[in-house]
Amino acid sequence: MSRKKVKWTLYSYDVWGNELEGFEVNDVFYCTSLELPKEPTNLGLIRALKECNFLSKKCKQKDLFISDSPTCICFYDDETMEPLGELRRD
Helix, strand or coil: CCCCEEEEEEEEEEEEEECCCEEEEEEEEEEEEEEEECCCCHHHHHHHHHHCCCCCCCCCHHHEEEEECCCEEEEEECCCCCEEEEEEEC
């Protein structure tokens, strides 16, 4: 059985605010395009984000909160809930 890959576009955020008062995404920036499975696992996402240098090589699954829908996956710092970026399925 072959795993169908689909194109996802990675965006980073310019974020205002702080942990106490909350965060707000000020702007969104294109980073790169990635080919990932149609329904990628969290571990697979983290691996792909490390490979394109979006995440530090030291980042672990427990460091991120991942919110997903069929067409968009958002990443947050798990400790502060600061929004980090998103993947949009093309």
